[in-house]
Every structure is written in structure tokens, then in C-alpha cells.
Amino acid sequence: MPEHTFRLNGEQVTVTTADDVRLLWVLRDLLGVHGPKYGCGINVCKACTSHVNGKAVNPCAIPVGELSPTDEVTTIEGLPATVDAELHPMQEAWLEQDVVQCGYCQPGQIMAAVALVRRVAAEGREITDSDIDGIRNICRCGTYFRIRQAIKAGASEM
Ligand code: FES
Ligand code: FES
Secondary structure, three states, rough: EEEEEEEOOOOOEEEEEEOEEHHHHHHHHHOOOOOOOOOOOOOOOOOEEEEEEEEOOOOHEHHHHHOOOOOOOOHHHHHHHHHHOOOOOHHHHHHHOOOOOOOOHHHHHHHHHHHHHHHHHHOOOOOOOOHHOOOOOOOOOOOOHHHHHHHHHHHHHH
């Protein structure tokens, strides 16, 4: 079985598994990182949303063999360290807006929101409603209104 090395939440990790095993299973089953949730497993629900090199991706759709040693995978567990704080401003906003119902989709929602706000900021603008419309993460509890409010509140602190 081949070895795969990449960076996970600031640390180098190595796993031994087949090339085509999806990153979500590597994170959850081999590395014990459970923030990225398993919803559909086919790149639709986005419950597993995490970042690779700062961009939002769905690890259920990424074969671990595609990662290289310098690729930085960030899950919700590693998000606070990216701003050197106990919680990322987007997580603080989530708490203030009381977004969560069952909570299952929320790590992915927050990771999608952070990547979106960073991308919009890199374009030199503030987040708009139509930017937020582009987020496709599914929430079965239907907390979309509060997610929207929290993204705006979090963005203002980023
Ligand atoms: S579990 Fe990855 S998109 Fe649904
Ligand atoms: S809070 Fe329950 S699925 Fe989103």
C-alpha cells in the first residue's frame, strides 16, 4: 500500500492507504478528524467542506493520492489556528447568531463561508447577497436565514 504525506491543520501527516481512497475517509477513519461530516459522499451536500491550500473543497471527492506533501488541508478543527485565536471570527459569529440546530452541516457551512469571504476580500470587495447565494451547502434543519446573517457578521470581523 502506498504512503501519502500532506499537511493537516499545520502538521505533517502520513497515512498508508490506496491512492483512490477519498480524503474524507482518510481524515475521519484513519486520522480521527471528525469535523468534516459525511453526508452524501458524492460531492453534493457539502457537509464535508474543508480547505485545501485555503480553497473550499469537498474531501469526499478528492482521492488522497492527489495530495502532495506541501498541500495544506484545513478542517474546522484547524480553523482557529489560521487566525491565531481560540475561535475564528466566523465561529464567533455563528455562536452570536445562534445558527445551529442539529449542527451536522455546520462545520462545512463555516468552512464554505470563510473561503467565500476570503475570496471576495481578495477581489477587493465586501460580501453581497448574491455571493452568499453561491454557497451550495445543504442544511436539512433549514437554518439558512441565520447562516446568512452570521456570514455577514463574521465577514465584518475578518
Ligand atoms: S459528504 Fe462530501 S459533499 Fe456530501
Ligand atoms: S443544522 Fe441540522 S443540518 Fe444544518
